[in-house]
Amino acid sequence: MLGDRAIVFAVNIGCYVRHPILLFRFRQRHGRWPWPANPADYWSKVLWRKLFDRNPTFTRLSDKLQYKAWIASSYPNVRTAAVLWTGTSAGEIPVDDFVGLPTVLKSNHGSQHSLHLENLSTADSQTIRRTAERWLNHAFGKTYGEWGYYDIHRKLFVEAKIVAPSNADVMDCNCFCAMGQVVQSRIIVGMKTPDSRAAFFDREGRRLAGKSIWKTGSDTPLPDDFEVPRAFFKAASAAERISHDMDFVRLDFLIVGEDVYALECTWYPGAGYVRYSDPALPKTLNDSWDIRRSWFMTTTSHRLTETYKSALRRCL
Numbered sequence: 001m002l003g004d005r006a007i008v009f010a011v012n013i014g015c016y017v018r019h020p021i022l023l024f025r026f027r028q029r030h031g032r033w034p035w036p037a038n039p040a041d042y043w044s045k046v047l048w049r050k051l052f053d054r055n056p057t058f059t060r061l062s063d064k065l066q067y068k069a070w071i072a073s074s075y076p077n078v079r080t081a082a083v084l085w086t087g088t089s090a091g092e093i094p095v096d097d098f099v100g101l102p103t104v105l106k107s108n109h110g111s112q113h114s115l116h117l118e119n120l121s122t123a124d125s126q127t128i129r130r131t132a133e134r135w136l137n138h139a140f141g142k143t144y145g146e147w148g149y150y151d152i153h154r155k156l157f158v159e160a161k162i163v164a165p166s167n168a169d170v171m172d173c174n175c176f177c178a179m180g181q182v183v184q185s186r187i188i189v190g191m192k193t194p195d196s197r198a199a200f201f202d203r204e205g206r207r208l209a210g211k212s213i214w215k216t217g218s219d220t221p222l223p224d225d226f227e228v229p230r231a232f233f234k235a236a237s238a239a240e241r242i243s244h245d246m247d248f249v250r251l252d253f254l255i256v257g258e259d260v261y262a263l264e265c266t267w268y269p270g271a272g273y274v275r276y277s278d279p280a281l282p283k284t285l286n287d288s289w290d291i292r293r294s295w296f297m298t299t300t301s302h303r304l305t306e307t308y309k310s311a312l313r314r315c316l
Contacts, residue, residue: 004311011037011308015051022050022145029215029273037308038315042286045248046272050145055295057246058148058267064108065157071242071262078238079261085158090132093156095125102161105132109152110140111266118161132156144271168257173235175251176269177243178288182236184208184281189222197222200281205232210278214270218277235260248289292316 015036016023026034026047039048061067068080084103085094093105099120105128107113113135115128136156141149164170172188181203188198198219200208205228211219235253238260243249252263276282291297297309 001314004314007308007311008038008315019051019145022047025144026272030275038312039291040286042282042289043272045286045289045291046268048291049248049294050147050268050272053291053294053296054147057295059151061265062109062148062267063152064106064264065155066108067264068262075238075242075262078242079259080263081159081162081261083157083159087156088136088154090129090136090156093129093132093158095128096122098158099124099128102163103158104161105156105158107132107135107138108155108157109149110135110138113138113140116161117158144268144273146268146271148267162254162256162261164256169229169255170257171229171255172263173232173253173255174269175236175239175243175253176248176285177239177246177251178248178290179246179293180240180244181288182239183284183288185232185236186212187222187228187232196220199226201228201232203236208278208281210276210281212270213275213277215273229255229257231255231258231260234258238262247291247293247295248285 012035019036023034023036026043030043034044034047036044036047036051039045061070065083065086068083071078071080081104084098087093098105098117099122101118103117105115105117115131117128120128136154139150141147170189172191174186174188176183176185184203185201186198187201188196190196196219198212199222200210202208207226211221213219232255235255238253239251242251242262242265248267250266250269252266254261254263292313297313300306301309
């Protein structure tokens with residue numbers, strides 16, 4: 001064991017030499033220096049994934065268009081929003097065809113890149129194209145070391161907005177999954193609006209204590225009497241099928257009445273910087289995430305890397 005600890009310690013020193021800014025950001029957010037080569041909690045595992053696990057699936061499925069195509073091919077019973085146009089240049093966007101209609105312009109390589117076109121007109125064409133050009137020029141993921149986004153071939157696309165029938169409940173559902181098991185889910189009503197409300201639930205739809213704490217504030221909780229809709233269990237079942245061979249992933253869905261739509265998958269939830277008011281929430285994520293089942297730990301590497309992996313297995 002002493003030899004294993006020495007190997008892991010040496011790898012930790014290497015992490016500090018090669019990635020000082022990432023480790024400093026971890027220190028700023030969590031108030032402690034990480035031990036990145038031997039992660040012992042949920043946040044450290046997200047950091048470990050950034051530093052070590054170069055699973056090619058991360059890049060393939062972080063691409064929103066490839067994720068949609070994969071879902072359509074592998075899970076045809078899971079709905080996604082229809083893609084109406086794709087392109088690689090902001091100047092190519094057929095603005096006249098989509099403004100004033102229930103459509104959304106997005107990029108395929110980053111979060112928070114979406115523009116609802118239904119309330120815009122051709123007079124907004126320059127603004128639309130400038131926004132899209134800014135997305136294309138944005139190297140998403142670089143700031144926080146989310147390397148899975150780095151090599152995505154950047155594209156723009158327009159998809160049909162998912163329009164809810166009258167009186168239908170609409171909510172976002174983030175399913176945190178490990179090897180085909182939904183560990184816990186976060187349901188958000190009114191996402192990206194001033195009235196946004198959120199809460200955590202277990203696989204059976206029971207309310208969990210605690211809330212997310214972001215850099216800009218914390219979740220406003222859903223009402224105490226909120227009950228998950230029946231479609232929540234449909235989303236959870238889809239998440240379990242999709243994640244059956246993934247050591248850890250967050251799968252996002254939109255629940256519209258009785259219908260469920262797959263949105264995207266996230267390998268680095270909140271970039272590993274979201275904290276929680278109840279320590280039971282990250283503990284459950286940590287207990288369920290076995291990094292020994294990760295791509296990095298289950299594929300063959302060169303001799304020095306294999307030495308580290310062998311030592312890490314014995315230390316975990």
